[in-house]
Amino acid sequence: MRVLLVDDEEELVSTLAERLAMRGITASWVTGYRAALDIVEHEPFDIALLDVRLPEMNGLELKRLLEVKRPGMKFIFLTGHGSEEDFNACSAESGRDYYLIKPVQIEVLMAKLNEIFQQ
Amino acid sequence: MIRFQGTANTLGLLFCGTMTASMSHEIKNALAIVNENAGLLADLVALAEKGRPLNPERLKALAADISRQVQRADSIVSRLNRFAHSAGQPITTTSTREIFEFTAALAARMAAMKGVTITVAEDNTVLMQARPFIVENLLWICLKHLFAVSTGNQTVQLGAENADSHVIIGLQFAASTPVEEIGKLVTQEGQPLIIALQADVSTDAQRSLIRLTLPKKFEE
Numbered sequence: 089m090r091v092l093l094v095d096d097e098e099e100l101v102s103t104l105a106e107r108l109a110m111r112g113i114t115a116s117w118v119t120g121y122r123a124a125l126d127i128v129e130h131e132p133f134d135i136a137l138l139d140v141r142l143p144e145m146n147g148l149e150l151k152r153l154l155e156v157k158r159p160g161m162k163f164i165f166l167t168g169h170g171s172e173e174d175f176n177a178c179s180a181e182s183g184r185d186y187y188l189i190k191p192v193q194i195e196v197l198m199a200k201l202n203e204i205f206q207q
Numbered sequence: 208m209i210r211f212q213g214t215a216n217t218l219g220l221l222f223c224g225t226m227t228a229s230m231s232h233e234i235k236n237a238l239a240i241v242n243e244n245a246g247l248l249a250d251l252v253a254l255a256e257k258g259r260p261l262n263p264e265r266l267k268a269l270a271a272d273i274s275r276q277v278q279r280a281d282s283i284v285s286r287l288n289r290f291a292h293s294a295g296q297p298i299t300t301t302s303t304r305e306i307f308e309f310t311a312a313l314a315a316r317m318a319a320m321k322g323v324t325i326t327v328a329e330d331n332t333v334l335m336q337a338r339p340f341i342v343e344n345l346l347w348i349c350l351k352h353l354f355a356v357s358t359g360n361q362t363v364q365l366g367a368e369n370a371d372s373h374v375i376i377g378l379q380f381a382a383s384t385p386v387e388e389i390g391k392l393v394t395q396e397g398q399p400l401i402i403a404l405q406a407d408v409s410t411d412a413q414r415s416l417i418r419l420t421l422p423k424k425f426e427e
Contacts, residue, residue: 096319097236099272103243110250141232144322144359168235169228190235191242 089205090132093117094124094150095139095166107194113201121145121153128157134205137197140167140174148177162204164197166190215341215399222344223294229316230287237280244273286312293340298425301339303367303376304332309339310346311365318350322359325350328366328379335374336425341400342376348397349378349417352389369423376419386410390417 091113093101101117108115116131118124121142128136136154138147151163164186165178178187186204188197248269255261290313304327311325318325346365353363364379380386390410394401401408407420 097240099276100236100240100243103240103247107243107247107250110254141320143320168232168239171228190239192239193242194246 089113089201090134091115091201092124092127092133092136094119094121094136094142094147096120096143097139104194104197108198108201111194111198113198121150124150125153125157128154128161133158133161135162135164135201137164137166140165140178141169148181151181162207164188164200164204166192215344215403218348218397218399219294219340219344222340222347223290225317225347226290226313227287229313230283230290233283233316234280237276237283240276241273241280244269244276293343296338296340298336298338300334300336302332302334303374306339306342306346307365307367310343310350313343314347314350317354318363321354321357322361323350323354323357324362326362326364328364328377333367333369333374333423335421335423337404337421341403342421345393345397345400345404345406345419346376346378348400349389349393349419352392352396353378353380353384356385356389370420372423373420374423376421378417378419380415380417382415384415386415386417387412393417 091108093105093115094117095101096119098117098119101119105115105117116127116133118127121144124136124138136151138150140147142150147165147167151165154161154163163182165174165182166188167174167178168190175187186200188200248266251261251265251269286309289309293309307327311327314325350363353361361381361384363381364377366377366379368375368377380389387410390408394408397408400406405422405425409418409420410416411418
């Protein structure tokens with residue numbers, strides 16, 4: 089399973105990538121939408137974990153652009169906000185089960201990744 | 208066209224709501240990083256129990272990362288606390304620089320989301336009498352409307368100058384920013400605040416500038 093992590097908090101995504109690697113998941117990370125669009129041009133990913141509130145472009149908009157470049161890629165949203173508005177918008181895109189609120193326990197994330205990967 | 212015409216208190220509530228939501232988001236991010244670092248520590252210990260040696264330098268670095276995030280969260284909570292208390296602050300003599308720096312700190316994350324950087328002009332501190340919260344609220348409304356039209360990679364500079372019995376606060380935008388449109392929106396939405404501050408809003412399209420003219424000595 090190849091996972092792309094997108095969040096403007098570099099320390100968050102770099103640490104998370106290391107922890108996922110310890111669990112057998114190949115994870116790459118970027119901190120902005122431009123880098124995310126660039127990396128999927130060159131590397132395939134099964135799943136992207138997207139921060140909802142990214143600088144300059146929100147996670148929902150980014151998801152739509154990534155889907156165009158990589159049809160079949162799956163998405164999980166991650167947010168610190170947890171607002172009803174975000175929940176409704178992200179649930180409509182990816183399903184209510186794939187909207188996670190920070191901080192996320194690694195076991196929960198692993199379960200979600202495995203679940204969405206097998207769909 | 209903004210249809211909502213709230214009172215100064217209603218606008219203040221909206222201001223509080225927006226800022227506390229933003230700061231809680233920042234705190235969540237700091238907590239999420241602490242969570243991942245603590246999790247990584249646990250992972251490394253679990254690996255050590257299976258025979259992989261622990262690297263003390265790595266542990267030190269993780270402890271330092273956690274400490275830095277705790278300081279970050281603490282600084283956000285301090286800002287939140289200062290903001291919460293400022294809502295009830297009476298008319299006071301304050302420096303424009305203090306108001307600018309606090310407003311810039313409050314709005315920094317939302318600015319970053321829109322690719323905007325807020326700076327404070329050097330060496331132009333002016334003392335004025337006002338309720339700082341209301342001035343900050345009006346500045347926020349100006350910034351919010353700038354963010355709405357920002358296409359990224361922009362800077363806005365906050366500055367002030369003396370003008371006899373008044374202080375002129377300037378928001379200097381990048382060239383081509385539609386300041387007249389922003390000025391109209393600020394005048395409409397911020398009207399209760401403008402009245403409460405006995406202020407005047409004007410724009411200078413050639414200089415990409417919005418000016419807020421306020422009395423130095425406030426009389427209720």
